[in-house]
Amino acid sequence: MLSKFRFLQISATFSSPKQKASFPQIVKFTAKFRPKMSSVSYSTSSGSSSKLLFRQLFEKESCTYTYLLADASHPDKPALLVDPVDKTVDRDLSLVKELGLKLIYAINTHVHADHVTGTGLLKSKVPGVKSVISKASNAKADLFVEPGDKISFGDLFLEVFVTPGHTQGCVTYVTGDGPNQPQPRMAFTGDALLIRGCGRTDFQGGSSEQLYKSVHSQIFTLPKDTFVYPAHDYKGFSVSTVEEEMLYNPRLTKDEETFKNIMSNLNLSYPKMIDVAVPANMVCGLQDIESKAS
Numbered sequence: 306m307l308s309k310f311r312f313l314q315i316s317a318t319f320s321s322p323k324q325k326a327s328f329p330q331i332v333k334f335t336a337k338f339r340p341k342m343s344s345v346s347y348s349t350s351s352g353s354s355s356k357l358l359f360r361q362l363f364e365k366e367s368c369t370y371t372y373l374l375a376d377a378s379h380p381d382k383p384a385l386l387v388d389p390v391d392k393t394v395d396r397d398l399s400l401v402k403e404l405g406l407k408l409i410y411a412i413n414t415h416v417h418a419d420h421v422t423g424t425g426l427l428k429s430k431v432p433g434v435k436s437v438i439s440k441a442s443n444a445k446a447d448l449f450v451e452p453g454d455k456i457s458f459g460d461l462f463l464e465v466f467v468t469p470g471h472t473q474g475c476v477t478y479v480t481g482d483g484p485n486q487p488q489p490r491m492a493f494t495g496d497a498l499l500i501r502g503c504g505r506t507d508f509q510g511g512s513s514e515q516l517y518k519s520v521h522s523q524i525f526t527l528p529k530d531t532f533v534y535p536a537h538d539y540k541g542f543s544v545s546t547v548e549e550e551m552l553y554n555p556r557l558t559k560d561e562e563t564f565k566n567i568m569s570n571l572n573l574s575y576p577k578m579i580d581v582a583v584p585a586n587m588v589c590g591l592q593d594i595e596s597k598a599s
């Protein structure tokens with residue numbers, strides 16, 4: 306059995322001094338070699354082995370992707386959900402239970418306008434789950450992330466890249482770069498970069514100029530084989546790569562002026578749920594829980 310001790314710094318900020326005091330900032334763990342399961346697995350040059358369990362989940366009304374990631378090699382199997390939707394929280398939690406995972410984080414890429422986040426419901430159903438969103442979103446959560454922060458789950462981590470433009474507070478979470486981290490990397494781009502598209506820029510502090518810069522400087526500079534996993538797809542796609550989007554994205558392969566022109570002529574109707582979703586998501590979806598309880 307291979308065994309190895311490591312230390313990882315959790316570099317998230319905290320919403321209150323009390324919360325900070327109760328949260329361990331240094332995590333000590335043992336990475337163990339375990340039999341393979343049906344999940345992404347990889348080994349490292351150091352000889353130790355960690356295994357990412359990864360599932361892409363879909364909510365069909367808003368065409369939202371939720372992502373489940375866990376360190377299946379860690380004794381606790383710590384897990385996180387990226388962009389959970391309120392309507393599919395029970396499905397997601399059943400899967401977490403079936404797979405024997407311990408959900409520790411419910412993470413949003415941004416304040417969604419088209420659906421209510423599942424983070425508030427997850428917190429109420431699973432004690433100890435921490436909600437996470439960017440500091441720049443100005444939304445309510447337990448932990449606020451900033452550029453370069455790392456969100457650790459077991460031996461694995463997500464790194465925070467700021468990608469504003471669709472909304473002011475959009476971030477992209479990218480699987481870790483380094484020993485014992487999955488390769489190729491995986492980028493959870495939210496609505497900043499969609500497959501052969503991108504998020505609209507006509508509300509929530511959106512800016513086509515900013516979005517163009519974000520994608521080109523933060524996402525298109527990742528290794529070309531990085532997988533792109535967006536928060537939505539309306540055409541039946543499920544995954545892309547940085548290289549594919551650099552070559553074939555019909556908006557972001559253009560020069561900046563052409564891009565801005567495309568974005569100001571999308572003529573999309575506002576998301577049906579925007580007036581409910583944005584206020585609810587600014588408070589972690591908790592409004593939804595309160596309205597269901599009453």
Ligand SMILES: N[C@@H](CCC(=O)N[C@@H](CSS)C(=O)NCC(=O)O)C(=O)O
Nearest residue numbers: 418419496502503504505575576577578
């Ligand atoms: N019809 C849907 C909303 C569709 C929409 O506006 N999607 C957003 C992402 S959710 S904020 C978007 O950025 N789309 C870009 C595009 O090019 O489609 C509804 O009513 O909910």
Ligand SMILES: [Fe+2]
Nearest residue numbers: 417418496504
């Ligand atoms: Fe959005």
